[in-house]
Amino acid sequence: DIQMTQSPSSLSASVGDRVTITCRASQTISRHLNWLQQKPGKAPNLLIYATSSLQSGVPSRFSGSGSETDFNFTISGLQPDDFATYYCQQSYKTPRTFGQGTRVEIK
Amino acid sequence: QVQLVQSGTEVKKPGASVKVSCKTSGYTFSRYGISWVRQAPGHGLEWMGWISPYNGNRDYAQRFQGRVTMTTDTSTNTAYMEVKSLTFDDTAIYYCVRDALGGTVTFDFWGQGTLVSVSS
DSSP: OOEEEEEOEEEEOTTTTTEEEEEEEOOOOOTEEEEEOOOSSSSEEEEETTTTOOOOTOOEEEEEETTTTTTEEESSSGGGOOOSEEEEEEEEEOOEEEOOOOEEEEO | OOOEEEEEEEEOOOOOOEEEEEEEESSSSGSEEEEEEOOOOOOOOOEEEEEEETTTEEEEGGGGGEEEEEETTTTTTEEEEOSSSOGGOOOEEEEEEOOOTSSSSSSEEEEEOOOEEEOO
């Protein structure tokens, strides 16, 4: 199985900050990497697919980059609505696997 | 618009089975697979398996082999997942999610989740 290692596990930031989360795959996944946002009591929501493509309706302050095994997710200008948990997920092969999650909290 | 609507909360005793449904609308059901993902309280996301409504092909996570059965009903555009021999560790929210295996966009639409609580 492909292991996805996400860091940090949590972070505190202020509104307006730039936030970056990293995700490393245990083997190459090309660019088959999704980023999901989950708010308490809600289902996850796809923000970015194929490493850097913004899902329809997602604000442009969210972005992704990377390839093969190393990936980054950035929020440029954190907004109050962005405080949530973020997961990376590989869609290269089954079993689909997820990172452990990064909880973004208000400083 | 694409929607996946799941069945309601289930409370089961250890050793019982549970069957969760996921009714889809707003797209051609047979053209996309369905993955099932669960989330135990306070934990992350765990993929359980995938099914193709087109041909019934299935791919289960190894740890659920023999205990989970995924099916689809193309006449009602509904996917189902049954989990047998429930234990306390199966207490979780179960999600269905559209997953075009091999496609560019995956995990783009999720059900609202079904809470399965295993309690004696």
